[in-house]
Amino acid sequence: MVGIVVVAHSRMLAEGVAELARAMGVGKAVVEPAGGDSEGGLGTSVELVERALELAQEGDGVVLLADLGSSVLTAKLVIDEAEGDVVLADAPLVEGAVAAASMAATGADLGAVVGAAESAYDHRKS
Template identity: 70%
Template structure:
């Protein structure tokens, strides 16, 4: 199953979004949070991201979703280091996480899970 890692500057935000995605994904999706810096403050920790990727990856791959700024850069570097196994989705954080979790739980592959996360922005358009 494709794993999902949510990377945020806030530990609480990452954990809350992960809980929501797991729940709305039917409880079967593998969703890990990598939020905050190594000391628990605001920021992004490459070490926490790497650990979350390792925990989420059962061999099928991992989709990363990032909230903003340096978390996007951290995810880009992680995806480059694990090319073909880890993909960064350009997606809204919460909606993308839920869409990715739903498709991952259904057994979709890495490209399809990433595409579902990215397509989530189209479901939020107002007007």
């Protein structure tokens, strides 16, 4: 199954998005949070993202979703060093994580999970 990692500047934000995405993935999708810096404050941490990536990796690839700015840079740094298929989705954090988890829960491949996350931009709220 394709795994998902939520990269955010806040530990609580990453955990909340991961919790929602897991619920929408009907308990099948593996969604790991990687939020905040290594001391628990706001920021990003390569080490936390790498740890979450290891937990999310089940052999079919991992999709990273990032909130903004340095979390995108951190995700890209991790991807450069990662083994296996790891992709940063160009998607809104919450909607993208939910769409990715829903698709991953069906057993879809990496491309389909990334596509689902990125299609979340098309879902308008009005």
